[in-house]
Amino acid sequence: MDLRYTPDEIAFRDDLRKFFRSEIPLPIRRKVSEGRALAREDYVTSQRILHARGLATPNWPVAWGGQDWTPVQRYIYVEELQAAAVPQPLGFNVNMVGPVIATFGSEAQKQRFLPATANLDIWWAQGFSEPGAGSDLASLKTTAKRDGDDFILNGQKTWTTLGQYADWIFCLVRTDATVRKQQGISFILADMKTPGISVRPIITIDGGHEVNEVFFDDVRVPAENLVGELNKGWDYAKFLLSNERIGIARIGMTKERLARVKRLAQETPAGEGMVWDDPDFRRRLAWSEIELKALEITQMRVVAAQRSKASDKPDPSSSILKIKGSEIQQQSTQLLMDVAGPYAMPRPDREEEGLNLPSVGPDWADAAAPLFFNYRKVSIYGGSNEIQRNIIAKAFLGL
Amino acid sequence: MDFDLTDEQRMLADSIGRLVTDSYGDFEQRKAYRADPRGWSPANWSGYAEMGLLGLPFAEEDGGFGGGPVETMLVFEAFGRGLVVEPYLATVVLGGGLLKRAGTAAQRATLIPEIAGGGLTLAFAHQERQARHDLHDVATTARPDGTGWRLDGAKGVVLHGDTAGRLIVSARTAGARRDREGISLFLLDPATHGVTRRGYATQDGLRAAEVVLDGVLLPADALLGPEGGALPLIEWVVDEAQAAICAEALGAMEVLRDLTVDYLKQRTQFGQAIGNFQALQHRAADMLVATEQARSMAMYAAMMVQESDASARRVALSAAKALVARLADQLGKDAVQLHGGIAMTEEYKAGHYFKRLAILAGLFGDMDHHLRVVVAAGGLPEAA
Ligand SMILES: Cc1cc2nc3c(=O)[nH]c(=O)nc-3n(C[C@H](O)[C@H](O)[C@H](O)COP(=O)(O)OP(=O)(O)OC[C@H]3O[C@@H](n4cnc5c(N)ncnc54)[C@H](O)[C@@H]3O)c2cc1C
Numbered sequence: 001m002d003l004r005y006t007p008d009e010i011a012f013r014d015d016l017r018k019f020f021r022s023e024i025p026l027p028i029r030r031k032v033s034e035g036r037a038l039a040r041e042d043y044v045t046s047q048r049i050l051h052a053r054g055l056a057t058p059n060w061p062v063a064w065g066g067q068d069w070t071p072v073q074r075y076i077y078v079e080e081l082q083a084a085a086v087p088q089p090l091g092f093n094v095n096m097v098g099p100v101i102a103t104f105g106s107e108a109q110k111q112r113f114l115p116a117t118a119n120l121d122i123w124w125a126q127g128f129s130e131p132g133a134g135s136d137l138a139s140l141k142t143t144a145k146r147d148g149d150d151f152i153l154n155g156q157k158t159w160t161t162l163g164q165y166a167d168w169i170f171c172l173v174r175t176d177a178t179v180r181k182q183q184g185i186s187f188i189l190a191d192m193k194t195p196g197i198s199v200r201p202i203i204t205i206d207g208g209h210e211v212n213e214v215f216f217d218d219v220r221v222p223a224e225n226l227v228g229e230l231n232k233g234w235d236y237a238k239f240l241l242s243n244e245r246i247g248i249a250r251i252g253m254t255k256e257r258l259a260r261v262k263r264l265a266q267e268t269p270a271g272e273g274m275v276w277d278d279p280d281f282r283r284r285l286a287w288s289e290i291e292l293k294a295l296e297i298t299q300m301r302v303v304a305a306q307r308s309k310a311s312d313k314p315d316p317s318s319s320i321l322k323i324k325g326s327e328i329q330q331q332s333t334q335l336l337m338d339v340a341g342p343y344a345m346p347r348p349d350r351e352e353e354g355l356n357l358p359s360v361g362p363d364w365a366d367a368a369a370p371l372f373f374n375y376r377k378v379s380i381y382g383g384s385n386e387i388q389r390n391i392i393a394k395a396f397l398g399l
Numbered sequence: 400m401d402f403d404l405t406d407e408q409r410m411l412a413d414s415i416g417r418l419v420t421d422s423y424g425d426f427e428q429r430k431a432y433r434a435d436p437r438g439w440s441p442a443n444w445s446g447y448a449e450m451g452l453l454g455l456p457f458a459e460e461d462g463g464f465g466g467g468p469v470e471t472m473l474v475f476e477a478f479g480r481g482l483v484v485e486p487y488l489a490t491v492v493l494g495g496g497l498l499k500r501a502g503t504a505a506q507r508a509t510l511i512p513e514i515a516g517g518g519l520t521l522a523f524a525h526q527e528r529q530a531r532h533d534l535h536d537v538a539t540t541a542r543p544d545g546t547g548w549r550l551d552g553a554k555g556v557v558l559h560g561d562t563a564g565r566l567i568v569s570a571r572t573a574g575a576r577r578d579r580e581g582i583s584l585f586l587l588d589p590a591t592h593g594v595t596r597r598g599y600a601t602q603d604g605l606r607a608a609e610v611v612l613d614g615v616l617l618p619a620d621a622l623l624g625p626e627g628g629a630l631p632l633i634e635w636v637v638d639e640a641q642a643a644i645c646a647e648a649l650g651a652m653e654v655l656r657d658l659t660v661d662y663l664k665q666r667t668q669f670g671q672a673i674g675n676f677q678a679l680q681h682r683a684a685d686m687l688v689a690t691e692q693a694r695s696m697a698m699y700a701a702m703m704v705q706e707s708d709a710s711a712r713r714v715a716l717s718a719a720k721a722l723v724a725r726l727a728d729q730l731g732k733d734a735v736q737l738h739g740g741i742a743m744t745e746e747y748k749a750g751h752y753f754k755r756l757a758i759l760a761g762l763f764g765d766m767d768h769h770l771r772v773v774v775a776a777g778g779l780p781e782a783a
Contacts, residue, residue, distance in 0.1 A: 134739055136668040159740050204743050205750035211743075270531040272577065280767040337757075338765065341531050342556045345607060345758060348599040360599060360609060361528070361555070369602040373754060376735045377743055384739065386678055 003300070005072070013076045016055075020084035023049050032085040033260060034364055035333070035371035037208055040123070040165045046087045047120040055081075056089045057118045061102050064114045071306040075299070082252025092124040092161075093117045096240050097170045100187065104228035104236055113189075125166035125192070127157040127214060128237065135387050137172070138181045138234065142216060144173040144188055151175075151188060151226070153196075153219040159381070163199050163212035166192050172233050179231075187233035189225040196220070204377075206370035207347075241383070248318060248382065249325025251296050257332040258288055264364065265339045275339050284338075288331045295324045316396040319388040326378040326385060333372040340365040344372075402698065408469060415477040418446060423481030426748050429604070432484055437562045438598075438606035439485045445517050453491060454515025457499055462512035468639070468701040472646040476697070479650025482755055484605050486520050486559035492643050493558070494521025496636035497567050501584060501624025510565070522563035524554040524610045525633065532764035534633055535579045539612060541570035548572075548622070550585065550593075550615040560608030561598025563589065568612065573627050582630045584623040591615055603758040604751065631709060637763055638716040642700035645723045648759045649690065649697045652730050655752040656686040659734045662741075662749075673737075682733050689726040696722050711780035717764075717772035718779055724760035724769070731756040 028042045050056040058077055060066035098117050101109050116122040133140040142155025169190050176184030196219035202211045228236055265276040275281055302317040337344045343361030379385045393399045422443050423429055432440040447453050455470055457463020513519040530536030539552025550570050566587050574581025593615035598608040660683055663674030696719040703715035731753040735742040742749040
């Protein structure tokens, strides 16, 4: 039993650490660190720099730009990327549709999409959820009907993250309504410019525009955009969702955020001293750090088990990582709001006031409450924490 | 022991309830009020004046209606239900509370009828950036200047300070920044030379302002209350505000609980109402437990705010606020979680209740702060 990395792993880590901190522009990393929204260009710039060094898609097959890394190296990569506040390469591209195309797509689809997906020349959106199909995703209703060489799509997707930037969308659609609901679903790719697709923004409680509704009204999609076999989409979706085991808990990111919370607490005045002098605050911060350490070791154990490929028993680890990871992320945003104190309240309209006015409170404080509000999402999406507990109880505990 | 309302109190509660339903029943109305440059509705304000709410806690001889903490509780519970955005806390509870206790007969006679009639709003410019939740931490100074005063300093997150017709400003006439003695109050017109205000929206959809005082010259009679001895008064009035906040949080929590329960009954997933899932039923049940606990604490706050022993009063109010803050925080988060994605949208009500509760929980001190007050006192005051 040893928590330490080997000398080779340390060298690997130091290399990445240096690269992330010297090559990804500081203004972008600062936005990530402060929890502010990134512009489309920020994602693109960052991902292209990573891709040029083979660091955008390490989990892809080597033939398509992946890295032949050990599980520990993959783990170190995610940790260091998040700790340096580098934007994650776009998850829809890198962790979702990319691996699905690489594993189940045709040769033509691989040629056409994978290089552009890795380099973020194509921005993908995830068209899974619908108004009536959230936790119960398999009940989705958007249909695709065969018509000559095309499919015709009708229906609505929702919660489509950053769909306003998307060039393409990968969708789960119903292609057979006569069989068990999981068996009549297919996985199809649509160009967002296709006539009949429209996007409507959803503004979230933090005031941001991060999600959208996407409507499909007689949208004609060439049959060649079907991925894999007809009616096998549910299998591909499960593959896709199980793919993100490392990184789902965002441990590196939370570590970075807690370190920042600590730093800001040390410089934010509160009565006689600083926020940091408040033992109650420190106690809560310490609990978050302790829970995060446990989760980190849990995650390392998952990584080590992957290395030895010990078993294919049902494995609750991704559910554990999701539940605890999201809870601690939420705690970290609450701690940040606590540091801001009364200055978590102002929400100046920068456009109305003129952008060159100084911030009302400390320059980081106006982002604290929106981040806290926004992070309620992390226990809802990606399989809500209730659904994760159902999975543990049913699939693992046999209840 | 008596937890019943009098007939008059019940009638008051009914009519405020109706008023809030009329003016806030459709959530789009609140959006429209917020879009007013003031950030609130002058028409609603007149409505409150007509109903007598703006004069409610003032003595009858000053032009008010002589209401007490229970009446204030009823108002705020209803305001919490509607997420009311008007400057009632700032004007009537904070500003009005200071004015009615510290004002001279002449100040009261000119200003209270104006407030009660809806023509004048107030704001209490007290908090400073370094002070956080410590009410005695005041760096702003007031120095004698000729026959009057000269004020210098900066006040932050002044609730509704952007539109207030008069500001009540705390400043140090003696002592060091964290002394309990030496704090005084001044009544001033924000148009006075040297006063700058920067108004802004707050995260929960209300308004506040930063107020800078740069060589503000005031006449001698701008002093409100005893020179150097304002802190006990400030503490009392802030306790009254805490009692109001507890009631407001209660109203908002009850609405959010009911919204959540309705949603659990309507929303189907996996071929059934999600309210069938026992994991969610238990959390909804906990919401009911929480609102009843919060109601008890809002009542405790209303009863204890008139306690003559100031230190017992302060501990009791901190106890109420600590628990209400904790319950509001948990209920708000659970309500969003049980709704799923829909509660993350600006378009749907629930998220606005969640945000307001998150801000109310921290207003005039968060849970940690108030728990510390109780801990330092060695627990709650003995029952009277
Ligand atoms: C900010 C954000 C971004 C998103 N981005 C995307 C995206 O890019 N693409 C995409 O396809 N989707 C996206 N989603 C959708 C997300 O996956 C869904 O919100 C999620 O699956 C939950 O569905 P729902 O919101 O409809 O809630 P519901 O499924 O209606 O759930 C409501 C509540 O019921 C609970 N519940 C449901 N079933 C059970 C059960 N059996 N037992 C116990 N409790 C249960 C849930 O846990 C929740 O508390 C996003 C969501 C958000 C909030």
